[in-house]
Amino acid sequence: MADRQSVAPPIAPARTRRLLGHAVYVIGDNPITAIAFALFALIIGVAVFGPLLIPFDPLETNASRALMPPSLDNWFGTDNLGRDLFSRVIIATRLDLMISVAAVALAFVVGAAMGSAAGYWGGWIDIVTGRLIDTIMAFPLFVLAMGIVAALGNTVENIIYATAIINLPFYARVARAEVRIRRDSGFVQAARLSGNSDLRILALHIFPNTLPPMMVQISLNMGWAILNAAGLSFIGLGVRPPTPEWGIMVAEGANFVVSGEWWLAFFPGLALMITVFAFNLLGDGLRDIVDPRQRT
Amino acid sequence: MFLEVDHLAVSFATRRGKVAAVRDVRFSLAKGETLGIVGESGSGKSVSAYAIMQILDRGGQLESGRIQFDGMELNRYTNREMRDIRGREISMVFQNPRAALNPIRKVGHQIEDVLRRHARTSASGAKSAAIEAMRAVHINQPEKRYHSYPFELSGGMSQRIVIALALACDPRLLIADEPTTGLDVTTQKVVMDLIAELTRSRGMSSILITHDLGLAARYCDRIVVMKSGEVVETGTPDGLFHAPANAYTKRLIRATPRGGIGIGDLVDPPRQAPQRPAIGAPLLQVRDLRKTFGKGVNTVTAVDAVSFDIHAGESLGLVGESGCGKSTTSSMIMRLADPTSGEILLDGRSLTDTPASRFARDPRRTSLQMVFQDALASLNPRFTARQSIADPIRRLTRENADGRTEELAGQVGLPVELLDRFPHQLSGGQNARVGIARALASRPRLLILDEPTAALDVSIQAIVLNLLADLRADLGITYLFVSHDLHVVRLLCDRILVMKKGRIVEEGDAQRVMSNPTHEYTRTLLDAVPSLPNLKI
Numbered sequence: 001m002a003d004r005q006s007v008a009p010p011i012a013p014a015r016t017r018r019l020l021g022h023a024v025y026v027i028g029d030n031p032i033t034a035i036a037f038a039l040f041a042l043i044i045g046v047a048v049f050g051p052l053l054i055p056f057d058p059l060e061t062n063a064s065r066a067l068m069p070p071s072l073d074n075w076f077g078t079d080n081l082g083r084d085l086f087s088r089v090i091i092a093t094r095l096d097l098m099i100s101v102a103a104v105a106l107a108f109v110v111g112a113a114m115g116s117a118a119g120y121w122g123g124w125i126d127i128v129t130g131r132l133i134d135t136i137m138a139f140p141l142f143v144l145a146m147g148i149v150a151a152l153g154n155t156v157e158n159i160i161y162a163t164a165i166i167n168l169p170f171y172a173r174v175a176r177a178e179v180r181i182r183r184d185s186g187f188v189q190a191a192r193l194s195g196n197s198d199l200r201i202l203a204l205h206i207f208p209n210t211l212p213p214m215m216v217q218i219s220l221n222m223g224w225a226i227l228n229a230a231g232l233s234f235i236g237l238g239v240r241p242p243t244p245e246w247g248i249m250v251a252e253g254a255n256f257v258v259s260g261e262w263w264l265a266f267f268p269g270l271a272l273m274i275t276v277f278a279f280n281l282l283g284d285g286l287r288d289i290v291d292p293r294q295r296t
Numbered sequence: 297m298f299l300e301v302d303h304l305a306v307s308f309a310t311r312r313g314k315v316a317a318v319r320d321v322r323f324s325l326a327k328g329e330t331l332g333i334v335g336e337s338g339s340g341k342s343v344s345a346y347a348i349m350q351i352l353d354r355g356g357q358l359e360s361g362r363i364q365f366d367g368m369e370l371n372r373y374t375n376r377e378m379r380d381i382r383g384r385e386i387s388m389v390f391q392n393p394r395a396a397l398n399p400i401r402k403v404g405h406q407i408e409d410v411l412r413r414h415a416r417t418s419a420s421g422a423k424s425a426a427i428e429a430m431r432a433v434h435i436n437q438p439e440k441r442y443h444s445y446p447f448e449l450s451g452g453m454s455q456r457i458v459i460a461l462a463l464a465c466d467p468r469l470l471i472a473d474e475p476t477t478g479l480d481v482t483t484q485k486v487v488m489d490l491i492a493e494l495t496r497s498r499g500m501s502s503i504l505i506t507h508d509l510g511l512a513a514r515y516c517d518r519i520v521v522m523k524s525g526e527v528v529e530t531g532t533p534d535g536l537f538h539a540p541a542n543a544y545t546k547r548l549i550r551a552t553p554r555g556g557i558g559i560g561d562l563v564d565p566p567r568q569a570p571q572r573p574a575i576g577a578p579l580l581q582v583r584d585l586r587k588t589f590g591k592g593v594n595t596v597t598a599v600d601a602v603s604f605d606i607h608a609g610e611s612l613g614l615v616g617e618s619g620c621g622k623s624t625t626s627s628m629i630m631r632l633a634d635p636t637s638g639e640i641l642l643d644g645r646s647l648t649d650t651p652a653s654r655f656a657r658d659p660r661r662t663s664l665q666m667v668f669q670d671a672l673a674s675l676n677p678r679f680t681a682r683q684s685i686a687d688p689i690r691r692l693t694r695e696n697a698d699g700r701t702e703e704l705a706g707q708v709g710l711p712v713e714l715l716d717r718f719p720h721q722l723s724g725g726q727n728a729r730v731g732i733a734r735a736l737a738s739r740p741r742l743l744i745l746d747e748p749t750a751a752l753d754v755s756i757q758a759i760v761l762n763l764l765a766d767l768r769a770d771l772g773i774t775y776l777f778v779s780h781d782l783h784v785v786r787l788l789c790d791r792i793l794v795m796k797k798g799r800i801v802e803e804g805d806a807q808r809v810m811s812n813p814t815h816e817y818t819r820t821l822l823d824a825v826p827s828l829p830n831l832k833i
Contacts, residue, residue: 025311186674189632190684190734193666195656195691208678 026288033285039278047094056084058091058244067261077263080256085263088244089271095239096246096275099156100225103163104218110164111171112207112214118172119179120202133169141166145228149237159238163228167221174217178210216287223279230272246272298501299325299348299469304361306347317343317356318525325469325501330492332516333505336548336753340525341505345471349386350378366468384414387462389491391474393454397446403457404430404442407464414465433460433490452483456490463494470495470502476511480617481780485824488515507753509552510826513537521545537828551758553783554828559765562758562787570769572790573609579774580606580629580742585638587624598624599635600798606742611768611775613785613806615821616795622778625795626744629776630666631655662692665740669747671727675719681730682715688737704733708763725756732763736771745777749784761787782822786810794818
């Protein structure tokens with residue numbers, strides 16, 4: 001690897017600059033992508049700097065200020081225990097994002113490895129992984145996630161595992177298809193003639209070329225993973241009160257919508273919606289950026 | 297004049313602003329005439345034709361110019377008005393017939409679609425009209441083929457369907473854009489003869505767009521030569537080829553392989569062909585090689601009892617059409633695939649003892665290397681030229697990768713500053729050089745050249761062929777040149793093998809096979825290649 005890196009430096013800056021220039025062009029061409037990137041930056045910022053931004057302790061209860069509508073003091077109002085909703089929505093960002101990023105990362109690593117191996121070697125590896133994926137896909141995915149969390153126990157880690165498992169088939173399928181179309185391509189044969197072993201060909205020659213479509217899949221999947229984590233919390237699995245988490249907050253607030261206290265469910269729901277929306281739009285934008293046909 | 301194109305200018309909107317694709321193009325076409333538009337890739341020959349049909353790609357725009365077709369000013373027509381012209385008055389045959397046909401519709405139905413769009417037939421008569429159109433392009437059993445899907449047809453058959461589609465409504469002008477590129481030479485002859493016969497019998501005019509001077513010489517009444525978006529010369533084939541006025545036309549003719557010339561005559565200025573290495577002992581011996589695919593009744597024999605020797609320093613040509621087994625043979629010799637039976641010996645020692653899957657670690661891997669057909673596809677899109685060339689040096693040798701890479705770049709004439717570029721940033725010729733440098737990296741003794749110039753323009757092909765001849769003289773490498781084109785093979789090879797349906801049907805000295813073929817198939821191949829007359833310019 002060391003000698004490979006010695007080659008890399010002169011290329012890297014030019015390459016980064018080109019990619020940046022291309023990204024700027026795509027964003028300029030399509031303002032929706034710009035909005036998506038802005039929202040994405042905002043969400044990341046809130047997740048990282050959340051604790052510095054909040055006016056109140058998200059766990060501090062105050063019975064005298066329960067169920068206050070949005071005001072200048074409490075921008076999003078307060079809940080039935082008098083906690084500041086704005087602070088809770090902000091603090092929840094980090095947890096929700098962490099769950100989904102960890103779940104998607106896990107699903108990506110395991111799914112891509114399985115799919116790549118299946119696509120490259122075929123044969124029994126393909127059959128075994130294929131049936132495994134079919135089995136996962138045969139369940140209603142959310143019900144499967146519920147079952148996993150219920151069986152393994154009500155913890156954040158288990159939500160991550162459950163979300164990762166139900167997302168795994170998508171990565172495995174994309175990776176398998178993308179590896180398969182390149183398996184017998186000219187550059188792979190050339191790599192074989194250059195004395196590369198199968199594993200090296202797969203890891204260093206084929207897999208990097210499958211990354212662009214995988215990136216798009218990741219971004220689209222992120223929104224879904226967030227929704228899934230929040231959904232599990234909503235039905236009472238996973239994160240437990242009083243931890244601020246969007247799903248629980250929506251679930252708790254739902255009881256009060258009927259009596260007119262709409263803000264309890266509305267603001268965490270809005271945060272959830274904006275986040276999912278941002279990741280989906282980002283996926284479209286990323287597809288444009290990585291699509292070579294846009295590069296003319 | 298029937299068709300007159302005047303001051304045609306087309307530009308494409310790109311990220312770096314407008315780029316002019318063609319400028320001030322003018323040509324005309326009389327009724328019943330066949331006009332050839334000849335040029336290398338990027339010369340604007342296709343764009344000019346697309347402008348007539350107003351089917352430019354996204355971002356393409358007709359900047360100026362007049363296109364007069366039988367009294368109609370097509371350049372003023374709206375897209376809606378053009379729809380009635382396309383297919384009925386002017387129609388087109390595209391390069392890749394598979395891509396031009398809808399893969400999930402029966403070919404008969406696709407012909408019906410065109411007929412009905414232009415109200416040439418009623419719903420009830422459509423089927424018989426479509427079958428009639430298929431009969432016109434000499435498709436056997438059109439009633440049966442009517443129900444075929446494009447994937448069930450061979451390339452040549454698909455192209456006939458496309459021609460049937462184009463001619464279904466009796467257009468008065470047919471534009472054929474590289475109609476035979478990608479087809480075998482014998483199929484090419486059948487397809488071109490068919491187009492010529494049909495246009496003549498129906499009194500149609502036609503435009504043939506091609507990169508192949510020989511094809512244009514054989515089938516066109518008049519030829520327009522284009523370069524970089526401009527017309528450089530117009531004339532009749534005889535006049536143009538015997539007394540080309542333009543320097544570029546001269547260079548193009550010079551670079552086209554043809555009878556009676558040596559490899560040095562392809563380039564400008566002509567040069568002495570480099571020395572051929574002395575021929576030594578047998579390097580590679582192929583004994584009764586056989587390869588079958590499938591099992592039971594579905595067994596297909598791709599290579600059938602093939603035996604031959606290659607001597608050290610010799611260049612052997614392996615010629616045949618697609619599906620003849622030449623690629624399977626070369627991949628078995630390269631140890632990318634295992635033979636079903638038979639043996640391959642290098643220096644008298646068996647290569648086939650080591651299975652292909654484990655050959656990457658065999659010390660003899662360095663001795664056998666290959667230059668691939670499509671240079672661009674054979675380079676990892678995420679590797680720079682330097683990384684691509686360095687890969688075999690790191691894997692197979694103990695040499696210093698950086699120094700050796702630059703030495704190889706020098707050998708193949710690739711400027712060192714291009715080494716840090718990616719394949720899509722290099723031209724076709726430069727990518728071909730990267731592919732050759734990579735193949736030479738491990739100092740191989742036998743190099744298989746698998747149609748290394750098939751995807752290149754003739755002028756680049758001339759340079760690459762000369763480069764290969766130089767490398768052979770300098771390094772004393774043995775070549776196995778796999779190709780479909782006898783004229784190209786002859787330029788580089790001492791001996792030629794002709795393959796057909798997995799068997800070798802003719803073997804002999806290159807000059808002898810070309811001038812006096814013994815097997816009928818070799819004769820058919822030679823006749824099918826449209827070549828330029830023996831010219832001395």
